[in-house]
Amino acid sequence: MERQEVGRLAALIQEKICAVCIDRNVDGTCDKEAEGTCTLMQKLGPAAEAVLKVSSDRIEPYIQSIRDNVCATCELRFPDGSCAVRDTDHCMLNSYLPLVVEAIEEHFGRAFPSAEGLTAPPVH
Numbered sequence: 001m002e003r004q005e006v007g008r009l010a011a012l013i014q015e016k017i018c019a020v021c022i023d024r025n026v027d028g029t030c031d032k033e034a035e036g037t038c039t040l041m042q043k044l045g046p047a048a049e050a051v052l053k054v055s056s057d058r059i060e061p062y063i064q065s066i067r068d069n070v071c072a073t074c075e076l077r078f079p080d081g082s083c084a085v086r087d088t089d090h091c092m093l094n095s096y097l098p099l100v101v102e103a104i105e106e107h108f109g110r111a112f113p114s115a116e117g118l119t120a121p122p123v124h
C-alpha cells in the first residue's frame, strides 16, 4: 500500500480511534505515536491490506487475517506465536480491532456493518 494512502488512512484513524484511545495524553498528544511505538500506527499499511482480504459481518475472519498477515511477521511476538503485548492489552491494533476494521472499510468505501455489529472481542 502506498505511503500516501496510509497517510490518509492514518488521519481517519486519528479522528476515530485516537480520539477515544486511553493511551493518549489529556492534551490530545500521544507519546506512543511520537515514539513510534503504537502498533496500530506502525502496522497500519499491512493491517489495512489484511482487512481488505476479508469481507464478513463477523470479527473472527478479520482477527485471523491480522494474525496471518501482520502478527506472523511482527517483531514483538514470541517464536511460538504468542504475544505478551497483545495479552496485556498493549497492542492498539488488537485492542481496537473492530473500530480499526470499520475505519478501513469506510476509508476504502466498502459496505460494512458498524463496529457494534462486530461485538466479539479480539481473541488473545
Ligand code: SF4
Pocket (backbone or CB within 6 Å): 014, 017, 018, 019, 021, 022, 023, 024, 030, 031, 032, 033, 038, 039, 040, 041, 092
Ligand atoms: S496509542 Fe496509538 S491509537 Fe492510541 S492515541 Fe496513540 S497513536 Fe492513537
Ligand code: SF4
Pocket (backbone or CB within 6 Å): 039, 043, 070, 071, 072, 074, 075, 076, 077, 083, 085, 086, 091, 093, 094
Ligand atoms: S498482537 Fe502482538 S504480534 Fe500482533 S501486531 Fe500486535 S504486538 Fe504484533
